[in-house]
Amino acid sequence: MGKTQWWKQSVVYQIYPRSFYDSNGDGIGDIPGVIAKLDYLKQLGIDVIWLSPVYDSPNDDNGYDIRDYQSILSEFGTMEDFDRMLDEAHERGIRIVMDLVVNHTSDEHAWFVESRSSKNSPKRDYYIWKKEKDGGPPTNWESAFSGSAWKYDEKTGEYFLHMFSEKQPDLNWENPDLREDVYRMMRWWLDKGIDGFRMDVINLISKDQTMPERRPDPGKSLVSAFEFHANGPRIHEFLHEMHEQVLKHYDIMTVGEMPGVDVEQGRKYTDEARQELNMVFHFEHMSLGDGPDGKWEDRPWKLTELKEIMTKWQEGLDEHGWNSLYWNNHDQPRAVSRFGDDSVHREKSGKMLATLLHGMKGTPFIYQGEEIGMTNVQFSSINEYKDIETINWFNEKRFQGFSEKELMPSIYGRGRDNARTPVQWNSSEHAGFTTGSPWLTVNPNYEDINVEKALADRNSLFYYYQKLIQLRKEEETLVHGSYGLLLEEDEEVYAYTRTREGETILVVCNFTAEKQERSLPGTIAGKEIGLLISNEKEDLHDLKQFTLQPYEAFMYRLN
Ligand code: TEU
Ligand code: CA
Secondary structure, eight states, X not given: OOOOOGGGXXXXXXXXXXXXXXXXXXXXXXXXXXXXXXXXXHHHTOOEEEEOOOEEOOOXXXXXXXXXXXXXOGGGOOHHHHHHHHHHHXXXXXXXXXXXXXXXXXXXXXXXXXXXXXXXXXXXXXXXXXXXXXXXXXXOOBOTTSSBSEEEETTTTEEEEOSSOTTSOBBOTTOHHHHHHHHHHHHHHHHHTOOEEEETTGGGSSOOTTOOOOOOOTTOOHHHHXXXXXXXXXXXXXXXXXXXXXXXXXXXXXXXXXXXXXXXXXXXXXXXXXXXXXXXXXXXXXXXXXXXXXXXXXXXXXXXXXXXHHHHHHHHTSSSSOBEEOSOOTTSOOHHHHTSOSSTTHHHHHXXXXXXXXTSSSEEEEETTGGGTOOOOXXXXXXXXXXXXXXXXXXXXXXXXXXXXXXXXXXXXXXXXXXXXXXXXXXXXXXXXXXXXXXXXXOGGGGTSOHHHHHTOTTSHHHHHHHHHHHHHHOXXXXXXXXXXXXXXXXXXXXXXXXXXXXXXXXXXXXXXXXXXXXXXXXXXXXXXXXXXXSSOSSOOOTTSEEEOTTOEEEEEEO
């Protein structure tokens, strides 16, 4: 059957199941909980669900440490529940894309249990084992979750590589048997009828076999560790092989999560002629404000920096490849808290951010709760936090002598639990997420911010997202039009056009809480003929001279 590239016309909604909806009162979101909310997602109008991992796991990294790729974590439900969810979603015209985590497994996976049992194990080379060097780890590589990326294993007297937690040993993609086992598992899921994969840190799977020392970067951490390993020597060979062995045989969507990818690489990964992936998640806008110690130091940044990044990717993939578009996910702070205003202008700034992103060329991703403007959270004690990345970083910094008081602002700004507080469904206890005790404390602002309240207010952020999603179905220019940046040096207002076959759509966003007076050039002003969407007013500005209200955003059709 011909492939329709349906993913270019789609809007994707990411579900982090642990925090989405708990159907049985154990305080943990689950698959029946997803089924219970499919009608809500249908009402929003999304086309695809990206489901974060639901596979059997000891939950050292909340499911990104997989113990059995072909069974469902009991807390989330059964394989029958999964099959029912898939059917119920498909009945509603919603596709399901699963999370493929094959850079590493859990250390409790049968492959690793066998691999670590003996140096002569038939599975030894499914993982990356090295001898000590100078009495210590084989290289100076760092884990993304603090500390060395090598763990010594007493039983066989060697170190194994783990780019993430010690319970997430890296798979050895140099081993063709391992690759074949991965492809076999992928086909098993695709033959069940799923609609594609989001591929976890997929550009880390090819390691430099010469095992070079990382250049000594004093004070650097996470980002340089990723950049060091990203886009390794055989990555395009492996992804093309995956395409030939698996992907090309199904009508699916693939998106590779790629820390440390740049736009040149991004074009290579997504150029259809190269037969690798459909799109990638880059992290350049997620790194805005990073300091030398990575994300934990939130520095001021300028709107022109964001414009430069987004424009580079819009133009860079315009002819060859395809963009993903996102402000947040389960690893990133909440969009309105990070890029907008999560207090006075919360919904207004949320609508502005949504307009800016959904007007661009690519496939937009909405993270659960973003559509109602959920915000970051500030728990008073580190003991309320659950994320291994946060806890390891906090402990490492405390060991270096920093006080809890000094460390909490970084966690408030960039900690991953910001995105993982339970979805706020209504104003009842625990925001209607569970009738039990939630695995992670619900954000205390749930009485003011919840789905029930949003659905009752025609002017809510929810209905604005609903309209943006509908627009993308109606306006071919929003899907295929080329992007053209305006007001390039402007530090307060972001404006761009989308042009296709003589039709032009103008997108204008005030990124500030202040009024902004602006005028647009004659190529634009005077050509405004129709309003597509606005978070401020229904009638058109005269673009020769106009005033934008705080966080005002609109899309116009131009003639
Ligand atoms: O994330 C990889 C990754 O880049 C994250 O470490 C993220 O950039 C960082 O935490 C931001 O501070 C993927 C998954 O999305 C993440 O949840 C997993 O913890 C990680 O891989 C390991 O599987
Ligand atoms: Ca549950």
